[in-house]
Structure formats: C-alpha cells, structure tokens
Amino acid sequence: MKRRRPWVLLGISLAVMIAGLLLGEYRTVLEKAVTVCLDCIGIG
Amino acid sequence: MAPSPKAPPPRKPRDKRPWYQAAFALGLNAWIPSWFKGEIFQGGIKGVCVPALNCYSCPSAMGACPIGAMQTFFGGLRFNLSIAEKKFGLYVAGFMAAVGSAVGRMPCGWVCPFGFIQELFYKIRTPKLRIPRLMTYFRYVVLAVMVVALPLLIVDEFGYGQTWFCKWICPAGTLEAGIPLMLIKADLRPLLGLMYYWKLGLLALFAGWFVFSQRPFCRTVCPLGAFWGLFNRGSLFRMAVDDEKCTLCNQCHKDCPVEIKIYEKANSADCVRCLRCVSSCKFGAISYEFLGKREVSPDLRVKKPA
Numbered sequence: 230m231k232r233r234r235p236w237v238l239l240g241i242s243l244a245v246m247i248a249g250l251l252l253g254e255y256r257t258v259l260e261k262a263v264t265v266c267l268d269c270i271g272i273g
Numbered sequence: 274m275a276p277s278p279k280a281p282p283p284r285k286p287r288d289k290r291p292w293y294q295a296a297f298a299l300g301l302n303a304w305i306p307s308w309f310k311g312e313i314f315q316g317g318i319k320g321v322c323v324p325a326l327n328c329y330s331c332p333s334a335m336g337a338c339p340i341g342a343m344q345t346f347f348g349g350l351r352f353n354l355s356i357a358e359k360k361f362g363l364y365v366a367g368f369m370a371a372v373g374s375a376v377g378r379m380p381c382g383w384v385c386p387f388g389f390i391q392e393l394f395y396k397i398r399t400p401k402l403r404i405p406r407l408m409t410y411f412r413y414v415v416l417a418v419m420v421v422a423l424p425l426l427i428v429d430e431f432g433y434g435q436t437w438f439c440k441w442i443c444p445a446g447t448l449e450a451g452i453p454l455m456l457i458k459a460d461l462r463p464l465l466g467l468m469y470y471w472k473l474g475l476l477a478l479f480a481g482w483f484v485f486s487q488r489p490f491c492r493t494v495c496p497l498g499a500f501w502g503l504f505n506r507g508s509l510f511r512m513a514v515d516d517e518k519c520t521l522c523n524q525c526h527k528d529c530p531v532e533i534k535i536y537e538k539a540n541s542a543d544c545v546r547c548l549r550c551v552s553s554c555k556f557g558a559i560s561y562e563f564l565g566k567r568e569v570s571p572d573l574r575v576k577k578p579a
Contacts, residue, residue, distance in 0.1 A: 235509045238374035246367025254346070254364035259320030261345045262329040262337040265313055265461075269330045269341065269439045269446035270454050271472035272464045 290383060290547055291392070298386035300335070301325060302449070307332040311457045322368045324380035326387050326497050328443070330450035332457060339369050340420060340497050341439050341446075347424035348434030369497075373504030376563075381491055381498045382530075382545035387445040388491050392530060394483035402485045403532060408493045409543060415442070416496035438496060440468070444476040451476075487530050492543065502542030510546065510563045512539045518558035525550035525559060535559060 249255075267273035301323050304314035313332050323336035346362030372380060381388050395401075419442060424434040439446055451472060454461055482489045491498050514536050526534045528550060533543050535550050536558075551559045551569065560569040 235374050235507055238504075238507060239371060239509065242367050242370035242374055244367070245363050246371055249360075249362070249364025249367055252360060252363065254360050254362065255320045257346070257349075257360055258322070258337050258342045258364065259317065261342060262319040262334075263313070263315040265454065265458075266328075266330040266341065266436070266439065266446075266450070267464075268436045269328050269443065270451035270461075271440075271447060271469035272461065272466065273435075273440055273468070 288549065288552070290549070291389070293383050294386075294389035294392070297325070297384045298389055301327045301384075301386060302331055302333040303335055304333040308453070308457060311459075313454075322365055323384075324372050325385040326443075326445045326495060327385070328439075328446040328449040330446065330454065332450075332453055334449070338445075339365050340443075341436060343369070344420055344424045344434075344436040344438060347421060348436060350425065350434075351428070351432055369500055370504075373501045374508055376510040377505035377508035377540070377546060378498060378501040378542070378544060379510060379546040381495075381501065382547035385491075385497075386449070387495075388488060388545070390448070391483045391488045391490060394480065395487055395530075397484050399484055401487075404486050404489055404492055411493050412495055412499035415494055416499045420496045441471075442475065442494065444472070444479045444490065447472040447476040487532060488545070491545065492531055498545070499542075502544075505540045505542050505544055505546075508540075510561065512544065512546065513560050513562060513567070514539045515558045515560070518556045519554075520556055520558075522555075524553050524555065528553040 304316070307314045313330055314334060316335075319329065319334070319336060321336045322339045322342060325338075326340060327334060327336070327338055329337045329341060342365045343362050346360055346365065350359070350361065415438065419438040423437040426434070427437075428434055451469065455465070455469075479490055512535060516536075519536050521536065523534075525536065526532065529535070530547055530549065531543050531545055533541050535541070535544065539559075546561075548561065551561060557569045560567050562568075
C-alpha cells in the first residue's frame with residue numbers, strides 16, 4: 230500500500246490538472262502571463 | 274627508511290548540476306528577441322506552468338510561474354460578484370501536486386533559476402553564516418498567508434484579491450522582471466514609486482544574504498519550495514540512507530546546500546534533492562530510488578562481470 234501511495238497521489242494530481250484544463254483554466258493563466266504583471270514588478 | 278611518496282587525494286567527481294541549472298535558466302527564459310523589442314513574450318505556450326519560481330513578466334519567460342498563477346485564481350475567486358470567474362486554479366494546483374508527487378522538491382535543486390543565482394552568490398569567498406532551523410518554518414507562513422489566505426480574503430476597491438506574495442515579497446520578480454522591464458520599457462519608468470523601491474531594497478537585502486548563507490530564500494521564504502517539500506516523504510523519487518554503511522562522518526552535511534543531516538531524515542522537507550550528498554559519500558551509504566531503480570554514487574557502483 231505504501232508503495233502505491235505516490236502513484237495514487239500522482240494520478241489524483243493529474244486528474245485535477247486535467248479537470249482544470251477542461252474548465253478553461255489554461256486560458257486564464259495565459260491571459261495573466263502574457264500581460265505585464267504590475268504587481269510582480271513593483272508598480273501595481 | 275625513506276618516506277613513501279604521498280598519494281594524491283582522490284578527486285571528487287565533478288558536479289554537473291550547475292550546467293543543468295544554467296540550461297534550465299536559459300531554457301525557461303529563452304525568448305531573447307523580447308529584450309530588443311521592449312515587450313514580454315506573448316506566445317500561446319506561455320500558459321504552461323513551469324516547475325520553478327520564474328516570473329512570467331520576465332521579458333523572455335516562456336512559461337507561467339505556478340505561484341503567481343495560483344494567486345491570480347485565488348484573487349479572482351469571488352462568489353459574491355456576478356462577473357467574477359468561478360475558477361479554483363485546479364490546473365495550477367494539479368500541476369504543482371503532480372510535480373511534487375513525482376519528484377518532491379527536486380526542481381528547486383535542478384531547475385529553479387533563482388535557486389541557481391543563490392548558489393552562484395554563495396561561491397563568493399566570505400565568512401559564512403548558518404540559518405537557524407526555526408527560520409526555515411517561515412516559508413510555510415508565507416505559503417499559507419501570502420499565497421492562499423490574503424488573496425482569498427482581502428479585496429480591493431473592485432472586489433478582487435491581489436497577488437500578495439508577488440506584490441510585496443517576490444525578489445525573483447524584481448530581478449527577472451522589475452529591473453529588466455524598467456531598462457527596456459521607457460513608458461513604465463514614470464510609474465515608479467515607493468513600492469518599486471521597497472522591492473528593490475528587499476532584493477538587495479536578499480542578494481547580500483545569498484553571499485553569506487546557503488540558499489536563504491529557498492529555505493526561509495519560498496512558498497513553492499514549501500509546497501513541494503511537503504511531498505518529499507511520499508514522492509516517487511526517494512532518497513535512502515543505508516545505516517550499516519553510514520559512518521556518521523558528516524561529509525554529506527558539510528556538502529549539503531541546505532545544511533541538512535540526511536542520515537537523520539532521508540526525505541526531509543528541506544532537501545532540494547541536488548544529489549550532492551550521493552556523490553560526496555565515500556561509503557556509498559546514500560542512494561536514491563526512482564521508478565524501482567536504486568542508484569548510488571557513480572564512482573562506487575560495482576560493475577557486474579560481463
């Protein structure tokens with residue numbers, strides 16, 4: 230069981246990630262990433 | 274009797290990790306034309322999260338920083354606003370957990386450009402300072418408060434949360450984005466204010482600390498390292514120490530960039546899995562295991578007869 234735990238965790242993580250992608254979260258990240266983040270550079 | 278000539282000390286295997294770190298630093302920030310155009314890279318692949326604290330506002334950044342992206346989701350998650358997006362950041366959380374459950378904190382030791390910069394600064398010859406153990410727990414406070422709680426709970430005049438960690442602390446953002454963008458984008462310069470100088474001062478303080486202590490930002494502040502460290506005990510990649518071979522000579526502790534005693538806790542949340550201890554152990558007591566394969570230092574591997 231102990232040996233299987235990381236695989237189970239990895240499987241759940243990938244499932245959560247895919248669910249996020251299906252909900253269109255990639256687009257949200259992309260929109261944030263392609264604009265200059267004023268907070269990050271200290272003028273926000 | 275004539276004294277026998279002294280044998281030269283055995284040569285340590287050359288550490289190739291800095292080359293990997295340099296390659297990842299360049300690879301994650303590979304869009305060099307942006308520097309000349311005076312804008313940031315805007316390609317469609319930029320929504321891909323990278324396994325490192327690498328600011329997406331760096332002009333040449335190719336991907337998205339998971340900590341910045343996560344705060345954006347938390348800051349925008351407002352059920353009381355009809356126009357707010359009801360997105361929980363499953364993509365980013367799943368990505369971070371997948372990396373953690375596969376290799377734990379290994380990207381800190383091999384991929385993160387900001388970790389690499391800290392290691393370069395530490396090479397400057399000065400007296401060195403150890404970091405008290407208590408200070409290393411502060412990174413969990415940063416993760417819980419600055420990355421999760423404040424973006425979720427404190428709202429601005431429009432009803433949205435802010436990226437608190439990026440805004441008030443992240444020196445990686447100042448170094449990789451704040452300074453370069455001020456140099457290449459003249460239209461941003463009139464906007465400089467107290468906040469910018471606060472972040473610049475914080476970066477200067479950290480840069481000074483990098484010279485005297487080993488990876489102080491990773492160990493005391495980095496929320497991404499804090500998150501991945503939680504997976505070290507249960508990840509597919511695992512460190513192991515053979516108690517029968519270990520002589521407690523402490524060489525691994527002396528060579529460790531995060532000053533841990535791996536023989537006390539092989540999969541400590543502080544370990545960045547740089548594997549320096551594996552090659553520094555003369556007795557082959559330290560090994561790592563990944564997908565069922567166990568490896569010790571390449572120099573100590575016993576070759577099977579053909």
